[in-house]
Amino acid sequence: MPRILLYRLLQLPLILAVIYVTTFILVWVAPGDPFSGERAVDPVVEQTLREKYRAGSAVQFLTYYPYSILTRGDFGPSMLYKEWSVNDIVKSSLPVSIALGVFALAIAVLIGVGVGTLAAVYRDGVLDWSSLSISLIGISLPSFVTAALLLLLSSAPSMQGFFAVGSWGRPMDVVLPGLALSLAPMAYIVRLTRASMLDVLGSDFVRTARAKGLSKSVVVWKHCLKNAFVPVLSYLGPAAAVTLTGSFVVEKVFNIPGLGQHFVNSVLNRDQTLILGVVMVYSLFLLVFNLLVDVAYVLVDPRIDISAKGT
């Protein structure tokens, strides 16, 4: 186990480097760049800008920025937000997205696992049907619709005073956007928990535990949940990376200064340095969370051998 962990940790920088180069190639191959906008720019100005950002040739770009990232941890200046460096943008917006994401993820896991388990235990009951239909609605409605409806709800006269619309900074401000952000993962977690819980509830050890005289709640919440949690865990790795790095839709609807908006805006504006910056943040999150999930597998179910996985 420690050896595998060490091996995976050593692999991490290599994978990040490959992702960096891949992203750069994708951005480079796509036509257009931040300097060839719709307005005609003086060729001399354009040339100067290209030189300033080392965007003149691929080789120069690919040697300068990795060097500055490795030596100084500096991702360079943003090509669109001229006064800002990529580091500043990430530093100011990532904490916002993480705060929102942790809240959303916590709600999603707590409610998702709780409702999913209850739905499996009381199968075909009212709770089962309602949870299933709510989760299907959560999956079927685009997030911009649910977010906008929540926003509209909060602006109703009776709600005023609780939630300020489009504000950020008070603890209460995290509730509505967090709820909007949590709906999609919550829906998936409900379905995953219910399905795997149904499998586990049918296994022999449950009958044995009940026959020994353990109470139903102890069997369900202690013995079954541990086994049923494995599929949820493997979903949580990528989900955590996506949720913690912010969502464009939720940030746009609720007017939140998070990192999610930069994923879309940087690509649309072909802001090459910022694209590389946010992609590296996202990839780092994804890799680290997948690693954490693999460690958690072993904690939840010691039979799982992570050295056999993924090779």
Added chain:
Amino acid sequence: MSEAAVGYERDSTIPLGGPPETMAARILRSGRMTLGGGLLLLIVLACLLSMPWTLSESSGFGYGKQYETKVRAEPEPTAVGLFGYDVLGRSLVARCLLGGTISLAVGVAAALIAVVLGVTVGLIAGYAGGWIDSTLMRIVDILYGLPYILLVILFKIALEDPITSLIAMMQGSSPSFSAGQAANLIVMFLAIGLVSWLTMARVVRGQVLSIRSMPYIEACRSMGLPTTRIFIQHVLPNLVGPITVYATLTVPSAILQESFLSFLGVGVRPPLPTWGSLASEGITALSPVKVYWWMLLFPCLLLMFTLLCLNFVGDGLRDLFDPKREASKV
């Protein structure tokens, strides 16, 4: 009686094959699949059959000319004007039906591309093994590691211009509005399809790996069958189940992805509507002063309904093709 028993036996031992009647009968037996599939068929038929009307001038396609007369008089849903009219005075029911056609087309096209690409890559990786397998799977891993929105937008940007000029070249004229519109649609199909094949490739590879190690494949090889024949006759039929399931589940996710792109303003180009773009128009029309609720409600209802049906069908298919799952349900 005895026939039914035989049919059941056959199904439980060979879950993926079986005579077609049995399969159809099983699909019909599963209630929510019949319901989901039936409703889905209704929606698809309504969208397709109404196309001559929805694309015509009388429904207000192209930019509506009836703004003054209709919108001022009765913009809200009535018995005559069914879903009401949008901001430009176009009939909303026509827009919803046409939007459905396009949304469904995006979904189906993306699923087809995902099937072709994903199955090819998965088959090659799973069957060839060795360095080919690890190279292909690392490529899939890396594409998985990139944010999906980056890929879609970049694919779209990269493909848009070449395809527009290609269409114009085939028409023998300079790039026109209609050529741009057609190219935009094709690019949407391609861009969403090109990010949807990763899961399919992984699933197919996993299946091939487990099938490849089965004794009957070894028997085929020891009998001297050529690799291509083993592939096509003995491996591929066993993959039909998972492929169908994932293709069905790709359709709703592709429709949702298009709606997200429409919200960003990089989706299907207006005046062609999709459910996503109609919903996002509905969101912008939502204001506390005057509530144009119908512009949001109807596209969202249709979208939700269709995705629900598709998910029902996909889950139902999964239950059918996965005997273990069904056993645990009984």
